[in-house]
Amino acid sequence: MPELPEVETTLRGIEPYLRNVRIERVIVRQPQLRWPIDDDIQLLVGQTVRGLTRRAKYILVETDVGTAIWHLGMSGSLRLVTPTDEPAKHDHVDWVLSNGKVLRYHDPRRFGALLWVLPGEDSTHLSHLGPEPLTDAFDGDYLFARSRGKSQAIKTFIMDGKVVVGVGNIYANESLFLAGIRPTLAAGKVSKARYNELSVIIKDVLGAAIKQGGTTLRDFVGGDGKPGYFAQQLRVYGRGGEECKVCKSLLKEIRQGQRATVFCPQCQR
């Protein structure tokens, strides 16, 4: 599930149940995630959650003695359950909370992570990241400047977290379609005008998806944890071989950097 809008939706869903709440127990059933969960995570026990924030696709949970950092990987999800709910397969971590809830982490592929950093310590995972796409620091001028001299394809360029965070495979495909840019173009050969359009489109697409996540927020916490966005609105992702919704040409599917790329050979040049 987790692209940036899903992470943002998760954050908004769990935030009211965690803020100012004490963590009574931390139960780790399976520490072998993307990186092994450090025993220091037990420092959370007895701490009150001061606040939750997001950086890229990481969710930061702040306490007085350190910050816990969740990453949902490809298949991770966080939801609130009650202590009587038996953990199922792939329910790797529980945080038992003072308000009677349990924050439960589920992740079949175990590409996610739960990290711990001390106050003032910089997480190596966050320090090298590029700007957030929904901030003013991310615009056409920035993309234009960063891309000069690059032969790398524009799709893998905008998916590079050192360039900009939060643009995953779905939204990279969709944004390039809406911008009319062929994903295989060398990033260094794309004009400033086109980068201006692309940056606006990325903001719009991510913003709209977050808004949709917001509408499913209510069932999210009590429900099955699946953000019910969006599939109907996807223009190209997952539609290789089908008709372009704009021009009826057949959408082409290729692979770039081990990821599926779908584009319209007519609309995207």
Next chain:
DNA sequence: ATGACAACCTGTGGGC
């Protein structure tokens, strides 16, 4: 430095 590619792990769906 850059960019292409493998790797981590499990589940699912298509083809035979």
Next chain:
DNA sequence: TGCCCACAGGTTGTCA
């Protein structure tokens, strides 16, 4: 029905 392969929302590390 069952087996095998390819592929799935992400990120890091290695190698040429």
